[in-house]
Amino acid sequence: MQLSAGQITTFLLSISIMLFLAKVLGEIFTKLKQPAIVGEIIAGILLGPTVFGMISPDIFQWLFPQHGVIKIALDSFTTIAVILLLLISGLDVDLSIVLSQGKKAISTSFMGLVVPFVLGFAVSYFFPQLMGIGEDGSKFVFALFMGTALSISALPVIAKTLMDLNIFKTRLGFIIIAAAMLNDLFGWLIFSIILGMMGTNTHGFTFEQTLFLTITFVLLVLSIGKKIINKIIPLIQTKISFPGGILNFILILGFLGAAFTEFIGIHAIFGAFIVGIAIGDSVHLKENTRQIIHQFVSNIFAPLFFVSIGLRVNFIANFDIVIVLTILVLAFAGKVIGCGFGAYWSGLNKNESLVVGFGMNSRGAMEIILGILALQAGLIHEEVFVGLVIMALFTSISSAPLMSYFLKEKDKTKFKHLLQERFVLFTNESEKENVITRLVEIAAKEVKIDKGVILKEVLLREKNLATGIANYLALPHAKIKIKEPFVAIAINKCGVNFDAADGLQCKIIILLLTPENNNEIQLQLLAEIAGRFKDKEEVEKLLLLQNPNEFCEALKQLS
């Protein structure tokens, strides 16, 4: 069978339209601070049977035929797209982070897998009518799938949310990202095994043989394979033209891994995902290589794949409110309770645990990929698929605001929240010891610790190394037995010598007290305060202010 010139024209035209609309809507949603995938799926819905197919069925059938060679060509394209999506998803997985994060990441991930899985399985198995499923023999495999579908998470969306909330480099951010990585690995493994159980392979392997081959493949690729890849990558990056050589190598390995897992009876995507992990683990893989392959897949293949979803399914005709609500409730309950409890169990407090729970709740592209593969394999019907897509989008969009709400508590340790007008003094001392003593007096009353104890620590630190920074700022500080950091400020009319780096006399003296045995919080606050005083002109404007309230507000505005 060969494509005629007319069919090639239609095929290219349909791809161009898909890419164009996906990019336009993707960009609009990005500007609205929402994931591009939402726009890309809406592009598919607009182009598919839901909207365009209803308005102009003939042109729709001509552009996006549901049968024949053009359909096969489009399907092949989207199969490659989904393999590449999983390959780049694997590149981002770093299992060493899971190990370095230890118990917190493991218990969060474990509970984030088990609780949604049990919930999804139990509801689908014992109340199949809620999912529009009859009491037939297939409900066991269906229930297994629903358990897996609810336990998976979407690393790219989670990573982006952490970055938007500026908690990427924090302990909490690392726990979430590590737990999501482990979640993904086991989620895809379980899903592949379910596909194996369905006996979809055409190469005559039994389920046991498929299982054995799958586990052997994972172990070999992630041990010896990973070491060999790590040796080859620097050679390719230096000896073969960049970035062509390394991109070629990554794609070859990805497709080989995909071919192998397809051959043994589990889906091709799993092989690409595992190979992606092995490649991404290499210490030699340059950050710009990751960036180039991400751009290549995210701008060309991912939009085509997500648009193709809308082309396959009529989202209005297959919308079932009971199924959608059931899936949404199960998704939220499973992840938030599971991950939240896992995090709490490992030692995080209630608010931090809820942040972890809502952070891990994003399902994004991974859920949609899982759903479409299950739909193709006949594991689920279209109503459930629509429910999964809506759940994936809703969980991704709601994650950041919900996390942000519970992060407020954590924000209390930020400088702007510690800044209170009742702890701001206007003084006129000529010796730094006197200014410090005035500030310590306020601190002692507030933190309920003897004034002498605090003063001794602050002066000792001052004696070791003077705390004058620059631009009229001095930052006397100490670590004492308190639970929360404390800040008091003196605006001293005449300058006092704190040996500042720029030689200026200090006029704004900020006393910072932090809990002992917490270097991180002290450093964070010192860096934040010093950062606010980097513009001399702005600081001079501060010095003109006459009352504490104005001073605090103006200081909060400095960045």
Added chain:
Amino acid sequence: MFSKIGLAISFSPTGKALVKESVRLQHVFNSRLVLIHIGERNSESEELLFNTIDEAGADRNNLEIIWGEGDPATAIIKAGKESGIDLLVAGALEKEKMLKFYFGSVARKIMREFPASSLILKSPSLEPVPFKKFFITADYSPRCEKTIRTAFQFALKENADEFTIIRDFYIPGLTAAIGENRTYDELSALIDQMKYEEEEKMRLFINELNLKGLEIKIVCVYGKEGWEDSNYARTNEADIFAVTGPEKRLKFLDRLFPHDIEYSLETLPANLLIIK
């Protein structure tokens, strides 16, 4: 700072050089020296050991010898613990073979499990000289504070020329997080900004330690934690690369998915000082 130095010694070609290096360190720290040899004690082995000591120019009366038997790594660790050694010196194969990598080796086990600090000499010399270039990997934890302080005292005693603190950090999923709409230049700018912030934080951290007598250089590198810092020390030809000993006992999985100190244990970037 190190009152009792132990040397794990075998009859290997580097034995004499190791004794010489240990004797030099004994003088630097004004400490006692203990030689630990695992193997059958008979007249022949005694003679061999004494010859090594004599050829290295060490004073037999100024050192203690412990003979042990059984699994070498376990016996060395046990002897070290019992005799109160606070710095164990050992020589190491620079690179581990694939099979040993997965199933362990004597040096590896000692490095991981010895409860006190250890110094693994990459290529001990028959004419040992003071270590001049110290590179220390650190974060902001109290354990790292101890590592920096100990390494700094060591560097002062050696009259070192260079003392560099390396802060390495990595953000998994960064490429995915910045999405498809940013250019590589924007990604680089973001990493540079984070490196600047980390460097500033480390500078504040070091200021708090009030270390005087040697200029401290601070470097921040982005990449796989544990690998980037050791690679930086390697390419800058460090004499000593100091790391904080792992909090928990490292297991098979840590070797399979290396992180932090594991990279240094896998391929020594320089003489490795593990502070515990």
